[in-house]
Amino acid sequence: MVDPEDLAREFERAFGRSPRLYRAPGRVNLIGEHTDYNDGFVMPMALDRSTWVAAAPRDDRTIVARSREYGETMTIDAGTQRPQRPQGRHWVDYVRGVSAVLSDVARPFHPSTRSGCPEPVEGQGREIRGADLLIASDVPIGAGLSSSAALEVACGYALLDLANRPIDLVQLARACQRAEHEYAGTRCGLMDQMIACYGREGHALMLDTRTLERRWLPLPSTLRVLVCNTMVKHQLASGEYNARRADCEAGVRVLAQRFPGIRALRDATLAQLDAVRGELSDQIYRRCGHVIAENARVEAAARALGDADFETFGRLMDDSHRSLRDDYEVSCAELDAMVAIARGLGGVYGARMTGGGFGGCAIAVVDASAVDRASREIEERYESASGLRPDVWVCSAGEGVSAWRLAEALHHGEALHHGEALHHGEALHHGEALHHGGHGGHGGRAL
Known part of the structure; x- marks a missing residue:
């Protein structure tokens, strides 16, 4: 299991300053396999295993991403990477894709209109700033537990927060799905990213992948x-x-x-x-x-x-x-x-x-x-x-993506529940915007 205290200290040794901490879970799907990209129903639950990101902003547009699992450090230019035909997946492709889709050089993501296929529409994005990222995960890679979506959502949440942008969880999930399509070459549905955003402790999620209507089912x-x-x-x-x-x-x-x-x-x-x-x-x-x-x-x-x-x-x-x-x-x-x-x-x-x-x-x-x-x-x-x-x-069924205060991670391990807002202390509930309190469920509604 990832120890957030160790991760924070490792970040300080590597980058010379204190990070903010973010985590997003892997998932299992109880039933409803290969239905999400067919506009169908799924029943995932978030795992109590997660991908963690320790992050701090930079003054430039450079993202320096270090993976503990792969023992690699990669440097990319935030938001300037255009999609290319994937030749093979590399962990940094997910980081590159998420930063590009969320940035001003990528078009905002529009809800699907056909078979779960992402369709971008013209519009104006907002700049993602540079960041130093240290990534660690206890979600097994290649095991069908959605380690890729956990990485995408954790990094996307971190980059949005560091850029002081409001966080709408539905749009974050869509952006991460699009990143996987365009930068990793897997035409996935939206289930994995949605449960990484909307997991709830002790519950499975009944999700309609067409309307994004959601119902949490107690286990x-x-x-x-x-x-x-x-x-x-x-x-x-x-x-x-x-x-x-x-x-x-x-x-x-x-x-x-x-x-x-x-x-x-x-x-x-x-x-x-x-x-x-x-x-x-x-x-x-x-x-x-x-x-x-x-x-x-x-x-x-x-x-x-x-x-x-x-x-x-x-x-x-x-x-x-x-x-x-x-x-x-x-x-x-x-x-x-x-x-x-x-x-x-x-x-x-x-x-x-x-x-x-x-x-x-x-x-x-x-x-x-x-x-x-x-x-x-x-x-x-x-x-x-x-x-x-x-x-x-x-x-155990765990929570969706969240930010952690450093002091709490070091001493108490308490999450900001989908952010008690990191900067303003606003209480958020399952996807309200981290900085402005806007509801994060635009594009879907709870059943």
């Missing part, structure tokens, strides 16, 4: 969520993620010709998909079928959670994994083994892969009384089956 104290890292890293940059998005968009084009009201798979039913099956390849049919059915599973899972019907919730998780394995084809042998092991244990309601797939993590929803035994057995059985020692831990 019962009798349940635990196990994160089970297969130790096989996924590689979204390989193009498989983008290929599946292209399949979905191809399916929408066919559906829209027959049913003009369909703008995204969110709008389609399985009956409508069956009606055009002869016009689709088998692969596109199965990809679209997963998304349409998965949207229905998310809504059913929210009802089951509200009714404390954990058996139904678990069954929906199991159905989700089978669909991701067989129809969307984003699982792998290690994920399938992990899920099968977890699902066969007493006290486990359901298990599934989480994240983009092709490796990374599975999750299991477990009765609290069985979680210790389940953790041990998953570790032992998976290692025996795969030869890999997994990282298995009980995760």
Whole structure:
């Protein structure tokens, strides 16, 4: 785990002055996989593992970014980097992209109008100033826990605050999504950035990725969520993620010709998909079928959670994994083994892969009384089956992005809850602007 006191002192040694501290969490998605870029429903929860940024402003436009994990220091010019065709992802591409999108050389980000695809509109941005950044994270990289969005959101929040700009969390999430599209080459949906901004302790988030309507779902104290890292890293940059998005968009084009009201798979039913099956390849049919059915599973899972019907919730998780394995084809042998092991244990309601797939993590929803035994057995059985020692831990639903006062980080570890405003002491609640108190949820509303 990152110790903010150590991070602050490391920053002081490296840069010769005291920093401000910021953090944004990773996430797991309980259900609703590969639906966000199809305007669908998702149910993520923020992790209690985060990316931390110690930061201080500079007098120029230079950003000096140092990564503890990679042991690298990179220098970029804030806001002057135009997108180029990504040749491969590097951690600093996320920092470069966020600074450019938030700066005056990038156009402000407009809500999506088609299938979760970011569409910039003309307008005037405001300058991002230079900064020294020291980045550290305890979100596993390449494990499907959204380490990239945690990095984007933490850095974006820090850069906005250092530039004395008001922080609207919806627009921050959109800017970070656009940075990932244009600078890292992954055409992600908005879920990861939204949960990094809007996580709430003890809750999952039911998010409509078209309207950005949000409902926080309390997680019962009798349940635990196990994160089970297969130790096989996924590689979204390989193009498989983008290929599946292209399949979905191809399916929408066919559906829209027959049913003009369909703008995204969110709008389609399985009956409508069956009606055009002869016009689709088998692969596109199965990809679209997963998304349409998965949207229905998310809504059913929210009802089951509200009714404390954990058996139904678990069954929906199991159905989700089978669909991701067989129809969307984003699982792998290690994920399938992990899920099968977890699902066969007493006290486990359901298990599934989480994240983009092709490796990374599975999750299991477990009765609290069985979680210790389940953790041990998953570790032992998976290692025996795969030869890999997994990282298995009980995760708690954490808070979204926040700023920390240095004195509190050093002595008490208390966060400015989405900023008790860093400069004016204004109490903020889940996304009010850090300096001006404006509501951070423009573009979406709470359910």
